[in-house]
Amino acid sequence: MDAHLQFRERNAQAKTPCIGVCDSGVGGLSVLRSLRAQLPDAPLLYVADSGHAPYGERSNEYIIDRSRWIMDHLVAEGAVGIVIACNTATAIAVPELRSSRPGIPIVGVEPGLKPAAITTRNGRIGVMATPGTIASEKFRVLMQAQGNGVTITPRPCPGLARLIEEGDLNSSQLREAIDGHTALLRAAGVDTVVLGCTHYAFVRHHIEAAMGHGVRIIDTADAVARHAVNTLGPLLPAADATDTMRLQTTGEADRLRAIASAWLPFLCTVESISTAAETLP
Numbered sequence: 001m002d003a004h005l006q007f008r009e010r011n012a013q014a015k016t017p018c019i020g021v022c023d024s025g026v027g028g029l030s031v032l033r034s035l036r037a038q039l040p041d042a043p044l045l046y047v048a049d050s051g052h053a054p055y056g057e058r059s060n061e062y063i064i065d066r067s068r069w070i071m072d073h074l075v076a077e078g079a080v081g082i083v084i085a086c087n088t089a090t091a092i093a094v095p096e097l098r099s100s101r102p103g104i105p106i107v108g109v110e111p112g113l114k115p116a117a118i119t120t121r122n123g124r125i126g127v128m129a130t131p132g133t134i135a136s137e138k139f140r141v142l143m144q145a146q147g148n149g150v151t152i153t154p155r156p157c158p159g160l161a162r163l164i165e166e167g168d169l170n171s172s173q174l175r176e177a178i179d180g181h182t183a184l185l186r187a188a189g190v191d192t193v194v195l196g197c198t199h200y201a202f203v204r205h206h207i208e209a210a211m212g213h214g215v216r217i218i219d220t221a222d223a224v225a226r227h228a229v230n231t232l233g234p235l236l237p238a239a240d241a242t243d244t245m246r247l248q249t250t251g252e253a254d255r256l257r258a259i260a261s262a263w264l265p266f267l268c269t270v271e272s273i274s275t276a277a278e279t280l281p
């Protein structure tokens with residue numbers, strides 16, 4: 001372990017134990033929102049890697065490198081367990097994260113194909129996710145596990161997370177992108193659409209409108225939060241009510257502050273953090 005990491009490890013002992021939550025950017029706030037609703041007093045620390053978003057069109061090496069950095073940072077800040085609120089990082093980096101830190105429990109997210117297979121009436125399911133998630137081995141296995149009786153139409157949505165990351169959920173560019181990405185799913189006649197990227201939860205209403213009446217949307221944020229509460233909640237000591245909801249970003253704090261106050265129904269402190277110099281380009 002290098003000196004920098006040892007320093008962080010020592011520091012962690014002095015920090016308030018918390019649950020760490022992270023994403024490439026602001027998408028994981030949709031999971032944080034559900035987690036907060038279920039754990040109103042628990043110390044939560046969210047890291048948005050907005051200085052490096054989006055992940056969905058990056059190499060696996062880049063995503064693993066960033067995810068490791070964030071995990072080390074969260075542990076140094078006192079995280080006793082981590083929610084990877086990012087489908088792309090879960091699909092690509094979680095095995096490496098688990099083996100590099102076996103003592104830290106990790107809860108990941110994945111596209112909700114199982115609930116979609118229960119929900120669908122006509123057997124046709126669409127999945128919207130990043131190119132990285134859809135190209136991953138984990139997604140291939142997840143698709144295979146659904147067996148016969150359902151037809152899955154995956155739709156990689158390059159650029160969509162980046163537009164959401166900009167924060168203007170009503171921009172015409174964003175609406176046009178959603179219209180374009182959902183066209184294939186409309187043509188396939190799907191009656192259920194899985195949101196396979198945590199960013200997309202914030203434009204669910206636009207996706208619903210673009211898909212039309214009767215199409216059901218599957219977002220697993222509440223289910224992931226429930227799983228995190230059961231798995232990580234018991235690791236926390238009795239809650240300390242001060243400064244329990246912190247957001248950090250590798251991007252601009254003002255931008256995250258504006259998004260958090262518009263998208264989240266609770267108050268939080270927001271700060272920017274500097275990123276590791278050794279991150280791959």
Ligand code: DGL
Pocket residue numbers: 023024025027028053054055056057085086087088089130133161162196197198199
């Ligand atoms: N929110 C992320 C996900 O769930 C990643 C989006 C991105 O950075 O491309 O996949």
